[in-house]
Amino acid sequence: MSTPLLETRDLKKYFKTPAGMLHAVDGVSLTIGEGETLGVVGESGCGKSTLGRTVLRLLEPTAGQVLYRGEDITTFDKRRMFAARQEMQMIFQDPYASLNPRLSVSEIIAEPLIVGKLCRNAHEMNERIGELMETVGLAPRFAHSYPHELDGGRRQRIGIARALATNPRFIVCDEPVSALDVSIQAQILNLLMDLQEDKGLSYMFITHDLSVVKHISSHIAVMYLGQCVEYAGTKELFANPLHPYTRALLAAIPVIDITRRGKRIETIQGEVTSPIEPAPGCRFAPRCAYATEACRQEQRLRQVSEGHWVACCRAAGEEA
Amino acid sequence: MSAKENSVIRKRSQLSLIWHRLRRNRLAMLGLALMSAILLLAVFADVIADYDTKVVGMNMAERLQTPSAKHWFGTDGYGRDVFARIIHGSRLSLSLSIISMLIAVAVGSMIGAISGYFGGRVDDVLMRLMDMLLAIPPMLMSISIVAALGRSMSNLMLALALAYMPVFARVIRSSILSVKDQEFVEAARACGTSDARIILRHIIPNAVGPIIVQATLAMGSSILTISSLSFMGMGIQPPQPEWGTMLYEGRDLIRTSPYLVIFPGAAIAVSVLSLNLLGDGLRDALDPRLKN
Amino acid sequence: MGNLLDIRHLTVVYHTEEDEVHALSDVSFSLQKGETLGLVGETGAGKTTTALAIMGLLPRRVGEVQSGEILFEGRDLLRCSDADMRAIRGASISMIFQDPMTSLNPTIRIGDQIAESIRQHQPDMKRADVERRVDEILEMVGIPAARKREYPHQFSGGMKQRVVIAIALALEPQLLIADEPTTALDVTIQAQVLQMMGDLQRQLGTSTILITHDLGVVSQTCDRVAVMYAGEIVEVGTAEDIFLGKTHHPYTTGLFGSLPDLNRETRRLSPIDGLMPDPADLPTGCRFNPRCPHCTALCRECEPELTARGSHAIRCHLMGKEERA
Numbered sequence: 001m002s003t004p005l006l007e008t009r010d011l012k013k014y015f016k017t018p019a020g021m022l023h024a025v026d027g028v029s030l031t032i033g034e035g036e037t038l039g040v041v042g043e044s045g046c047g048k049s050t051l052g053r054t055v056l057r058l059l060e061p062t063a064g065q066v067l068y069r070g071e072d073i074t075t076f077d078k079r080r081m082f083a084a085r086q087e088m089q090m091i092f093q094d095p096y097a098s099l100n101p102r103l104s105v106s107e108i109i110a111e112p113l114i115v116g117k118l119c120r121n122a123h124e125m126n127e128r129i130g131e132l133m134e135t136v137g138l139a140p141r142f143a144h145s146y147p148h149e150l151d152g153g154r155r156q157r158i159g160i161a162r163a164l165a166t167n168p169r170f171i172v173c174d175e176p177v178s179a180l181d182v183s184i185q186a187q188i189l190n191l192l193m194d195l196q197e198d199k200g201l202s203y204m205f206i207t208h209d210l211s212v213v214k215h216i217s218s219h220i221a222v223m224y225l226g227q228c229v230e231y232a233g234t235k236e237l238f239a240n241p242l243h244p245y246t247r248a249l250l251a252a253i254p255v256i257d258i259t260r261r262g263k264r265i266e267t268i269q270g271e272v273t274s275p276i277e278p279a280p281g282c283r284f285a286p287r288c289a290y291a292t293e294a295c296r297q298e299q300r301l302r303q304v305s306e307g308h309w310v311a312c313c314r315a316a317g318e319e320a
Numbered sequence: 321m322s323a324k325e326n327s328v329i330r331k332r333s334q335l336s337l338i339w340h341r342l343r344r345n346r347l348a349m350l351g352l353a354l355m356s357a358i359l360l361l362a363v364f365a366d367v368i369a370d371y372d373t374k375v376v377g378m379n380m381a382e383r384l385q386t387p388s389a390k391h392w393f394g395t396d397g398y399g400r401d402v403f404a405r406i407i408h409g410s411r412l413s414l415s416l417s418i419i420s421m422l423i424a425v426a427v428g429s430m431i432g433a434i435s436g437y438f439g440g441r442v443d444d445v446l447m448r449l450m451d452m453l454l455a456i457p458p459m460l461m462s463i464s465i466v467a468a469l470g471r472s473m474s475n476l477m478l479a480l481a482l483a484y485m486p487v488f489a490r491v492i493r494s495s496i497l498s499v500k501d502q503e504f505v506e507a508a509r510a511c512g513t514s515d516a517r518i519i520l521r522h523i524i525p526n527a528v529g530p531i532i533v534q535a536t537l538a539m540g541s542s543i544l545t546i547s548s549l550s551f552m553g554m555g556i557q558p559p560q561p562e563w564g565t566m567l568y569e570g571r572d573l574i575r576t577s578p579y580l581v582i583f584p585g586a587a588i589a590v591s592v593l594s595l596n597l598l599g600d601g602l603r604d605a606l607d608p609r610l611k612n
Numbered sequence: 613m614g615n616l617l618d619i620r621h622l623t624v625v626y627h628t629e630e631d632e633v634h635a636l637s638d639v640s641f642s643l644q645k646g647e648t649l650g651l652v653g654e655t656g657a658g659k660t661t662t663a664l665a666i667m668g669l670l671p672r673r674v675g676e677v678q679s680g681e682i683l684f685e686g687r688d689l690l691r692c693s694d695a696d697m698r699a700i701r702g703a704s705i706s707m708i709f710q711d712p713m714t715s716l717n718p719t720i721r722i723g724d725q726i727a728e729s730i731r732q733h734q735p736d737m738k739r740a741d742v743e744r745r746v747d748e749i750l751e752m753v754g755i756p757a758a759r760k761r762e763y764p765h766q767f768s769g770g771m772k773q774r775v776v777i778a779i780a781l782a783l784e785p786q787l788l789i790a791d792e793p794t795t796a797l798d799v800t801i802q803a804q805v806l807q808m809m810g811d812l813q814r815q816l817g818t819s820t821i822l823i824t825h826d827l828g829v830v831s832q833t834c835d836r837v838a839v840m841y842a843g844e845i846v847e848v849g850t851a852e853d854i855f856l857g858k859t860h861h862p863y864t865t866g867l868f869g870s871l872p873d874l875n876r877e878t879r880r881l882s883p884i885d886g887l888m889p890d891p892a893d894l895p896t897g898c899r900f901n902p903r904c905p906h907c908t909a910l911c912r913e914c915e916p917e918l919t920a921r922g923s924h925a926i927r928c929h930l931m932g933k934e935e936r937a
Contacts, residue, residue: 043798043799053506058506085512090507092506099507100508101526102525112511166511182870185870187885190881254806256831257828257831258852267807268800269804272768
């Protein structure tokens with residue numbers, strides 16, 4: 001078994017708030033192999049965006065390790081981190097806020113090239129920018145346009161070109177298509193999948209949209225309140241969701257199905273509990289229809305079958 | 321196919337968009353026109369009126385003449401042409417206020433940038449220092465410095481720069497605070513961009529708007545401060561043709577020769593007004609939220 | 613039996629400093645009592661403009677209704693005075709906007725915001741009665757009445773949207789326009805909120821126009837569907853027509869193809885190439901022609917009409933040809 005490209009071990013990120021410690025990411029252990037896509041799914045407040053940023057050390061981890069190619073980047077000094085950053089990039093959610101409004105398209109794409117000193121002269125730089133624009137499907141005539149002149153889809157392509165500039169091996173995609181129209185979403189998703197095939201990239205694909213993640217991921221981790229509650233290969237997760245939250249998430253997706261009109265579907269009641277100083281035990285228990293006394297115990301991810309892990313005593317117990 | 325090619329929607333940079341918005345504001349355009357006129361006069365002052373003969377050269381034969389074809393604004397107690405003096409005075413007022421503003425902007429921005437970007441204790445300390453400076457009214461500050469260090473133009477500039485620096489520090493700091501958490505700054509960090517480059521290339525250009533507005537308004541205010549100081553005899557000394565100084569010289573003759581006071585006063589008012597109009601217009605034009 | 617709402621040949625233009633934006637062109641559709649109509653389309657299609665036109669809330673200087681009628685219970689809303697419209701808004705026609713974060717005034721308590729809406733239309737109602745009604749409505753949307761003294765920031769996104777819905781339905785209007793009411797919410801909360809909206813509509817008999825880009829939501833909640841593209845209605849029909857029918861406008865087909873379907877095993881999605889046209893610079897002929905895989909010369913020259921086959925109408929020359937064949 002070769003070393004996974006990226007691995008997190010009991011990764012934690014806490015924030016200090018006046019009300020107490022906010023457990024944004026609370027002990028997450030995941031692996032991503034080379035050329036693979038891990039879909040990280042969850043709703044607002046589950047910590048998936050924080051996880052993405054912590055993995056790249058855009059936020060400093062509170063505890064735990066992040067191993068890139070087997071080396072713990074949390075211990076890297078500035079110089080080594082800088083080198084590592086060339087291989088680990090990020091694509092952001094908001095195509096409006098993630099681009100500097102004062103820079104033109106080519107200037108935005110040039111930034112990582114300049115910072116990383118990747119081009120020896122202006123000629124090389126322009127060539128590389130042209131290359132990148134072509135790779136992401138941006139017509140050359142947009143090189144001197146400004147972000148506010150372009151639509152969301154094109155802006156997101158700029159973001160992708162920027163992320164590709166340093167020839168990374170691993171990209172964290174933080175909800176890259178959520179802010180886009182449906183038909184544009186499909187274009188961008190196709191682009192991301194093509195790039196993965198062409199360049200052998202690995203993705204951590206963060207999203208709240210299970211249907212999108214099914215398409216693009218090889219494995220999926222479901223997050224709830226800072227913890228991973230289920231992890232499995234994509235096919236397996238959809239065929240056999242075990243955690244009550246995963247099942248609720250799947251049930252809630254508005255699929256095209258007119259027979260559902262007027263029928264009551266099973267929705268989970270209540271709201272997400274607070275991530276500040278969370279109580280011990282299963283964090284989903286307050287909303288879970290099957291909660292029992294046993295759920296007050298600390299839940300761990302338990303393997304229930306080959307490659308399928310669940311943090312639910314009931315689900316794990318059933319399979320055992 | 322569409323009439324225009326289905327290409328770039330509108331190839332307008334931010335700058336031209338702002339210019340267009342400014343252009344529609346008539347008052348701001350008036351301010352801009354007036355200020356431009358004053359600037360032109362200041363630049364070509366020597367061409368319009370020779371300094372030595374008209375401005376400081378005394379000609380007692382022609383003293384205290386009311387405005388006429390020969391002397392458009394009349395002459396003062398020493399026979400000097402008031403119009404010529406006003407024009408040369410604009411040079412003084414403008415250069416003083418521009419230079420002191422530049423110093424205030426440069427130093428204040430640096431302080432504000434460091435404060436806003438790094439936060440924490442650095443921020444606290446720097447801002448409290450700025451608060452101390454802000455607590456002293458510009459006029460009082462200028463009087464104190466001039467009294468302590470002497471009445472020279474450089475002291476005057478120092479005083480003004482000190483007085484307005486905290487304003488710019490605060491403005492830049494709040495701009496930086498609002499910009500630094502934006503995703504494009506995060507994106508820059510993800511590439512390993514250094515803090516210095518982030519501040520200079522990504523944050524400050526986006527924070528420049530409020531600075532420009534403040535600087536324009538502060539210039540107007542500083543012209544007023546300079547004139548007031550000169551009027552009190554603490555600023556520019558005669559025979560320099562600073563407007564406030566002219567008021568100082570003419571104050572005894574208000575009843576007999578009011579024009580000696582009216583014209584310099586009007587010059588001050590027009591300058592300050594035009595800068596305020598322009599500054600307000602810029603603020604509106606730079607605000608991205610204001611739509612049609 | 614008359615329709616509750618009848619929109620006929622509505623054309624709206626925005627006059628911006630740079631251009632004339634053709635937001636809506638000859639839009640016509642109707643809504644019956646108790647019906648839910650889904651208005652589907654992407655950004656810029658004109659859905660929100662339609663909603664604002666019905667409510668009389670188009671931006672004053674900029675938006676102009678060039679032609680058309682909006683008949684509500686037989687009355688043309690476009691000919692109504694401001695005072696009349698104010699009486700209608702809230703009481704007969706209500707609107708919910710997309711972002712619950714900004715729809716509520718952060719400085720006024722929830723209960724007071726609901727009460728304000730009630731008092732606006734029923735100024736003679738006694739204080740105690742108003743309070744009782746507020747309690748009733750909060751319970752209806754699943755919020756404990758005890759929370760009415762709280763401020764919006766104390767509620768989560770889903771709860772805020774419930775409050776917004778409560779305000780909209782407080783006076784039991786005949787028509788509710790919901791502009792992407794759940795787009796900003798998490799999917800499990802969306803399910804809750806849609807469920808609740810459906811229950812309420814059945815309970816109160818409200819007719820609804822649901823504006824959304826989410827075809828899944830539409831299939832599960834709407835009786836009829838209208839698809840908008842570049843300011844026009846390109847397809848309209850019952851839910852069965854749209855979701856079970858075999859023929860569609862190419863744009864609709866493209867929309868379906870763009871969706872990552874949970875049930876299909878395709879490797880790549882089939883998105884529609886290109887972008888929606890700039891409404892200030894529309895193509896000649898059919899507005900979809902630059903992106904249509906079946907585009908013909910006729911499509912580039914002539915604008916197609918809506919061709920109806922029973923309840924299902926499609927704006928496409930190709931459909932027209934089928935009819936004649």
